[in-house]
Amino acid sequence: MSHLPLRVIGGVALVVAIALPASAQVSFATTGAPAEVTYAKDVAPIIQNNCMVCHRPGGIGPMDLVSYEDARRYARRIGEQVANRLMPPYYYDNDIGIQELQHDWRLSEQEIATVVAWVDQGAPLGNPADMPPPPDLIDTDEWAFVREYGQPDAIIRSTPIDVPLGGQDMMHWPIVPSGLTEDRCIKAIQVKPAGDAKSVVHHANSTFRLENDNGDLERVGAQGEHATEYAMGKLGEIVPDGVCRLLPANAYVAWDIHLFPGGIGTNLQTDVLEDNVVEMGLWLHPRDYQYRYRQDLRLYGIRQGELVLKPHGTAMTQGFLTFDHPVRIDSFQPHGHLRLRSASMEILYPETGRIEIISMISNWSALWHQSHIYDEQVAPLVPTGGVIIMKQWYDNSANNPNVVDPDLWAEYGNRTSDEMSHAWLAVTHLDEEGYQQLLEERQASQERRVTQ
C-alpha cells in the first residue's frame, strides 16, 4: 500500500492531506489503528488480554472469545461493544477527573480503533504465524490476587442457600464467625461466589460485627464498618501500604447477599441451583505490621429525604460529606439499581472555594459494580473541612433501556426493582502532619517530573 506521511502528535495520528488519485486514497481511523489490521497480529493480543478472562469456558461472559473462529463469528457485535465502550465492562469517563486507576479495564483509543478497523475490513485472520501464544490466565474459580499474594490467609464462607430458576429476587443474611482471634490488618480482600453460584449472586455486602456484653452482635464502627462489597465483575480490593483496615479479633461477618433467580450471563440448565455459597478471601499483613493510619470502607448516603421517581420521570440526588481531620480517598464506588444512569464525586476545597471533579461515570450500569481504586500517587487528598460532594442521576423513562415499565413509580428499597442512592468510599484517616507530608511528597515528585 502507498505510504502517506503520518505523524503522531500526542497520541493522535494526523494524516497530512496531499493530492492523491481517488483510487489511492486510504481512509484512516483518526486514532492510529494500523492501516491493515489482522486478527493474528493486531486483534488477538487485545482480546487475549482484555476479554478472554470472562469470555472463555467457565467465565461469566455469555460466549467464548478464545479462537479466531469465535471472534470472527461475533465480529460485528464485538465492534459495536468496543466502539461504544461497553466492553470491557468498565464504566468511567475518560475525559474528566482522575484517570490513573488500579485494575482499570478500559481499552486505549488505539486499541479501540484497531478492533473497529479489523471489523470494518471484514475481520481477516492474517498470517497464522503472527498469532501470539495462548495467554496464561488464572483459573476462573481462582482468587483474583493469587498471583500477587498466593492463596488467602483466611477464607470466611456464608451458609449455603438454594436458588430456584424462576421467581423473585432473594435475600440471604447469614452471620458467621471469622474464626480469627487476634486483631489483624487486611492487605487485600475479595468476595466471590463459589463455583456456579456466580451465575445467581447479584451482589454480596459484608460487615464485621462484634459481640457486646449482652451477647448481641453489634456493628464495628459508628456507622458500621464494612468488610467489602461484591458485585458481578468486581475483582476485590487492595488496601494501600502503610495503612490498616482492621479486622478485629473474634469478629463475625454479617452477610447481605442478594440473589437473582435465573442468573445472568451464563448458560445454566437446571431448575434449582443448590448450595450457593459466597466466600470472603482475606490476605493479612503480618502480626507485627507497622502502620500510621487507619483506613475504612463505608457506605455514605447521597440523598436528603425520600428517593422517589415518578413514572417517566428523572431525579438527581446529592450527598455532602466532611471530616474534622484530613483524609485521603482511596476508592470510590457509586451504587444504585436499574434507573441510576450517572454518578460523580467532587471536592470543594474550603480555603479557595474551588470545586474539583474527581470522578465521573456518565454511563453507569447496574450490571457492573466497580470500585474505582485510585493510584496511590493521585488518590485525592481532602483537607480538614473539605467537602466531598457526590451526585447521582436517575432516569425512569423509556429512554433508559434498563427500565422495564416506565409507567411505574419507583422508590428507595432493597429489591432490584427499587432504587438506592449511596456510594462506597475507602478512606484513610490522616492527621495534619501526615497530610502536609503527603502534599509535599507529591509536589516534589511533580517537580522532578517537570525538570527531567
Ligand code: HEC
Ligand atoms: C469482566 C468480564 C468481561 C470482560 C473483561 C469482557 N466481557 Fe464481554 N461480556 C461479559 C458479560 C457478563 C456479558 C453479558 C452481559 C452484558 O452484556 O453486559 C458480555 C457481553 C459481551 C458482548 C455482547 C454479546 C451479545 O449478546 O451481543 C460482546 C460482543 C462482548 N461481551 C465482547 C467483549 C469484548 C470484545 C471484550 C474485550 C475487549 C469483553 N467482552 C470483555 C463479560 C465480560
